[in-house]
Amino acid sequence: MTYEFDPELAPMLALLPDQSSGNRSLTEVREQLAEYTANAGEIDLSGVRIRELSVAGPADAPDIALRTITPDARRSSGAVYYIHGGRYTVGFASMRDDANVVLARNLGVVVIAVEYRLAPENPFPAGLEETAMPDCCGSRRTLTHWASIRKTLRFKEIAQAADCVPPSPC
Template identity: 40%
Template sequence: MRDIALPLPVVRAVMGPLYRVTFHAGLPFRVQRALIDAASVLQPVPAGVRVEKLRLGGRPAERLAPRTPAATEPAAVLYLHGGGYAVGSLATHRSLNGRLAAETGLPVYAIDYRLAPEHPYPAALDDAEAAYLELVNGYGYAPDRIAVAGDSAGGGLSLALAQRLIARHGYTPAALGLIAPWVDPNEESQRPRDLVVNGPWSRACAAAYLGSGDCNDTGYAPLHGVLAGLPPVYVQADIDELLHPQCVDLTTALRAAGVTVEFTESRGLWHVAQLQAALVGPAAAVLTEMAGFLRQAMEQQPASDLG
């Protein structure tokens, strides 16, 4: 599925300076958004995947679907992009979502949720909830035939969404796919930066997302919310990224709560390297692994649960 196979050292050498410039705490978020949107053109959507623009939960969205679906029963993935709740878009994650659709055989719905600081917490969570509910009530998907996935801030948002759905609606998604999830924005890393993320930028994003809200709200920091009762969870992180310790804490807490967890730790990649899966073999491999996890979660459901 990859068009190019670039050596990891080459990609790291190029990406490091680009991220240092783009994710600078002194740079306005609107400029950061423009820069990463422009760079996304280097990340192609795989052949055989259709991209359809629509609205979901009142927000602009995309449906990325393989031309030959794998599932015989209606099923889907709702994907929530990362970017510190302040940057990121449908464009930045279109390649990742296209590959996820191709490898799961399922349609992937991606939403352009509202970003901070213009729209602080809980705007993003409200948008994610509205999108999921429309997939159930408007598109006819059974609640347990929708997997929720996301990366970084979108991974934290995915966890917060699952907790809210269970508490408010009694809906449990089929599975969660979390790529380096940011599940506690209150926690500061002991290290200044990794290849992609740096401390000052992360703190600026956390403050922008929180706004005037309560930092102890578990919708903002879902690591400290109710974990029991969650569906199977896939977590992936590289051992050298700033969020790796937080991912270890999440995995430990999930297992203690009786949740089925698969935790994959890569070496030599970077924060959400899956965005460059079309260019880098090891990044494609970990994305394929998550796709397999989500697909298997759908296939293992009892027939009586299928909608």
């Protein structure tokens, strides 16, 4: 089956990761995603500040790295908690800075991107515990983690945003 596409998009095809082979190792997929992100172009950081911090992880787990994008013109005490795609096996908190900067700047809220632990190095439920919202997976471990994030970043309301990235289907 063939699909028509806008010819103006044709140059973008060279920038997309090669998804033709399912035989790539996890290391190769991670390296390819990092390279793709690094070559995506410069991001306009005007009107925002980015910082890295860590909060206590769930009980018996290491601290969790967070990447926060704070707008200079904050209009709300809310925040967006961003979970990168990759099916808990690939990806990193900064890989969608392009979109998260726009969210922070346009909505006037802090965007929090989590650097959750990846499988298989960190078996299930490690990544899920570090990304789950307390109202949907309210385990004691998750609630302790969220209490730490709220105390550190001082926000009242939170929305969750997530995406899916190639080569992993959602």
